[in-house]
Amino acid sequence: QVQLQESGPGLVKPSQTLSLTCTVSGASISSARDYWSWIRQHPGKGLEWIGYIYYSGSTYYNPSLDSRVTISVDTSKNQFSLKLNSVTAADTAVYYCARFNFDSRGYPNFDYWGQGPLVTVSS
Amino acid sequence: DIQMTQSPSSLSASVGDRVTITCRASQGIRNDLGWYQQKPGKAPKRLIYAASSLQSGVPSRFSGSGSGTDFTLTISSLQPEDFATYYCLQHNSYPWTFGQGTKVEIK
Numbered sequence: 001q002v003q004l005q006e007s008g009p010g011l012v013k014p015s016q017t018l019s020l021t022c023t024v025s026g027a028s029i030s031s032a033r034d035y036w037s038w039i040r041q042h043p044g045k046g047l048e049w050i051g052y053i054y055y056s057g058s059t060y061y062n063p064s065l066d067s068r069v070t071i072s073v074d075t076s077k078n079q080f081s082l083k084l085n086s087v088t089a090a091d092t093a094v095y096y097c098a099r100f101n102f103d104s105r106g107y108p109n110f111d112y113w114g115q116g117p118l119v120t121v122s123s
Numbered sequence: 124d125i126q127m128t129q130s131p132s133s134l135s136a137s138v139g140d141r142v143t144i145t146c147r148a149s150q151g152i153r154n155d156l157g158w159y160q161q162k163p164g165k166a167p168k169r170l171i172y173a174a175s176s177l178q179s180g181v182p183s184r185f186s187g188s189g190s191g192t193d194f195t196l197t198i199s200s201l202q203p204e205d206f207a208t209y210y211c212l213q214h215n216s217y218p219w220t221f222g223q224g225t226k227v228e229i230k
Contacts, residue, residue: 045224046210046221047167047212047224048221049221062218063124063218096166103172105176107214108157108214108219110159110167110169111169113166113167114166115166116166
């Protein structure tokens, strides 16, 4: 059974760095088939795709966050991480880690997600 | 970025009702669209891919249609377990973007 579990502080001060780690069990983060992603959901709002990392280290970041975000992978620990710099109250959200891959017809599927902790930015 | 405009933002319906949710893309996305269901406190789950293909294990009362810019998710006969929030997701071009969501509530 594939499971993803986020960990990290639930409260971050403005201007500091939000850091979250996603630990993957039941699957190898080095799988050539899978991509590892971060998605956030502002309170009462829709979903925003932050970006993804592939086991090789290649990444894609949403341009709306590109200058502030870094996603990294640690294959030895089967983990990947999110860092978001210079946070403000607007970064308060539920942060999900999720796996996606492409089905036989080439369509992406976010098939496993973490529980999604709420991260609050406040002094 | 491609903007996905989803409507309505919420609706109230009764068990057995037919429910239709629409998503409009700001530019053509072929059929590069999926529909996801999210229940309170849970992560989203894909229902439909390629705009109209049913995900394995999803009840046949769910269906999707559309291509280009206009898409529809239909629940033919609403069941108690279908009360949730529904999102469309376009993956035609980066960054992939979600609709704002439609909350389906009990009437």
